[in-house]
Amino acid sequence: MKSEICIAGLDSSVTVVLAHDGHVEAPNWHPDGYLIVNGDGRLFRVDLDAPSLEAIDTGFATRCNNDHGLSPDGTRLAISDHSQHGKSSVYTLPVSGGTPVEVTPRQPSWWHGWSPDGGAIVYAAARDGGPVAPYIAPLEGGEELCLATGFDHCDGPDFSADGAWVWFNGERDGSVDLWRVRPDGRDLQRMTDGDSVDWFPHPSPDGAHVVWLAYPPGTQGHPGGLDVALWLMPQDGGAGRELVRLHGGQGTINVPSWAPDGRRFAFVRYAD
Template sequence: MIRTLQNGQRCEVWIASAAGTSELAFTTDKLLLEAPNWTLDGQALILNGDGALWRLDLSGGLEKVAITGVPDLNNDHVLAPDGATIYLSANDGHIYRAALDGGEATKITDDDGWFHFLHGVSPDGQTLAYVGIEAGDFSQPGRLITIPAGGGQTTAIDADGHCDGPEYSPDGDWLYFNTEAFTGQPGHAQLARVQNGNGSTPERLLESETVDWFPHLTPDGRLASYIRFPGGTVGHPADLPVDVVVVSTSDWTTPLHTWPLFGGQGTLNVNSWSPDSERFAYVAYPVSNSIGMP
């Protein structure tokens, strides 16, 4: 399903710094953009909108990326470490690979009866981490799964409860994600990590009353961002007052900076840190009468 803006709503792409400042990079009331990635050269953001991929040049200008051979895209897309390749999740439930400058896409996942939602690429570019939903039945819990970047045999990672957002640490030793396994409260996602490939028990990163999603580490591993939903939220819906939070990876319990906004789905679904680890991007969706409108 392709998301669109409500009447009176606008899309705002913000750039925040590790030091706690923020600036508006782009705004539109015509197109709902989601989930920024930062290009390896530091010059642009890659986002999805209207089922397509878009490049937002930070010096000005939004341009559609001409990718063919792929259905409408959702907001799960990640750049490969080479900076020239992007992996994409489409609304047919499959993961695709394409050149970042456009062209024909290649399907990676098999018709195995699962929906595949990409979130992570290993630092060596050899493996993808995704969330699998059996038979596309969203009443079933999301499972953490890896697959070779070229396709092939999948590997399930043992993590209880509904999970989402698996991303590799910069050294490749850990997968960071959110899970509902730590409490019996429906939808109460908390941040966690699990050692990559050794079957260890997931480690809870902090205990909170909020619903916490999508941990994203900086390329140097010092900091992380995530999105904080109000307590009692189920899933990661759109159009709520939420917080974007930055913490030190040495202390997840103490926010360094917090940005309240109106958003949720699409705000921070994928890693949006700049290559120098100094800035990251997020998207807000203020409505003229919404709480939290800047």
């Protein structure tokens, strides 16, 4: 498999940053001008000025999946790894690498977003035999809160730029759409209702847009290896528009990947 790490502009322009003969996924964008991706259970730094895969030391965490991301100040990295428990748990470590510290005592948990003030994380989790749902918890300890119930499956929770909303994708009555909810679980709102199967909404850091991954109608789950599209809509809600069509899906844009200025974002597309 060939992976292309790309940057998309709001005008639908696409620039290939790095073509890799292997499988990498889920870019994050650090304000210092590099991306972070995962592959084969490891994390890598990709310098935008001289692109290559530079391994990040994650200690014992060598079974990282594609749910990882950066603290608002860029100093810490959140990872989702199942080396210790056999099920995914969320850890944090210095962005330069180091020993992971577990922050979700219950499993499975998959990180997806960090609050703008740095005090909380949101993640997808399954508890007590129930479906995967969006959760929020204080980063430095405290009880987790399930943000939405009544769904068959949820994923990809991510904060709006002002911290007032948590966006996520939710499956209900056979339809997978984008939703948002307040960080205390109030005021649940459906934000898309089209025929596509909508996953992984990511609000931009300037508060203007939300980008998401649109699968063809009838897609089950969030597989890879499909012809998909990246769509854009206003962060306050409203009609969306297609930005880019590509071959991808799983691994394309699982986690926040906006540039700090909110005018570009990173994604991965694939070819055999």
